[in-house]
Amino acid sequence: MHVIFKVIRQQPGAVPRIQEYHLEAEPSNTILECINRIKWEQDGTLAFRKNCRNTICGSCTMRINGRSALACKENVGSELARLEQAVPFGEQTDDNAAASIPTIALAPLGNMPVIKDLVVDMKGFWDNLKAVDPYVSTAARQVPEREFLQTPEERSRLNQTGNCIMCGACYSECNAREVNPGFVGPHALAKAYRMVADSRDQTTETRLEKYNHSTDGVWGCTRCYHCNAVCPMEVAPMEQISKIKSEILERTDAQFNAQSSRSIRHRKVLIDLVKKGGWINEQEFGLKVVGNSFRDLQGLMSLAPLGLRMIVKRKFPLGFEPSAGAENVRSLIESVKSLDKSQQVTLTSETPEPTGG
Structure with a gap:
């Protein structure tokens, strides 16, 4: 089968350009096999990374x-089938009159500066991984004569995140990282949850405090699901970020007060107000989240300009009318909470004894 590969070519400091390569390929050929042939048979200057x-x-x-x-995972046949499903080849338009020829476009990863062609500088990627301290800490323990033991259930909590191969796909597609340079990225937070879930680690509280920091940590995630969609190993980074959030929220139930971060207040107040009225009372929401129930004077002052604009535009609600279905909403929320608690109790009761070596 005749396939056109359109590759983004770029030299440091230069404007990217598209270069076409024509190749006879089999549907079973991987994309890596194809670009290897392009480099070996057509253009030895093409730069890309490969290994295993x-x-x-x-x-x-x-x-x-x-x-x-x-x-190395995607092949020509499956990729063209995916494209055909999105846009039939007969409907594609192309200035070079090759609309009937299937085309595969290759470009460098996003959110990382390009070194050359398909090779990117991953320093920021690795620096952000390092920032979450992705190593088990047993500093608080006396080193035992035998290894630190885990039950099969404790070890199984690490399986999904342990599959991460640090390929950078999730980081490349992360919308939050694109607009917020301080956000560490889904790869780092997925690895961070592995440390939180590891029964051998002795710094869980310190870790959660660190991951809770403004929008640089878990609260910077926009929940776009792109990281989950592109992960080749089904690590589901966004799910791991949500688990860290849950751990943070569980630990702050007792101290939901002036010391609580705005991110935590946002989550808790939203649920409480929906339980109370079926939907959100926006006046109460602003005062409790931004103003921290009149404890945060700076936050209250920041609401003033918005309030004045709303009054001028006659958009300021004078009252709040609860939803007619508030009772049902409240019942659903309580049912979900009860279900979560019962599952946790079941897991605890079924935990087997530690296995040793």
């Missing part, structure tokens, strides 16, 4: 037709 060729090292990640993926 077996979806283990994560080196060959690039954007394939607009999404970040492993070039």
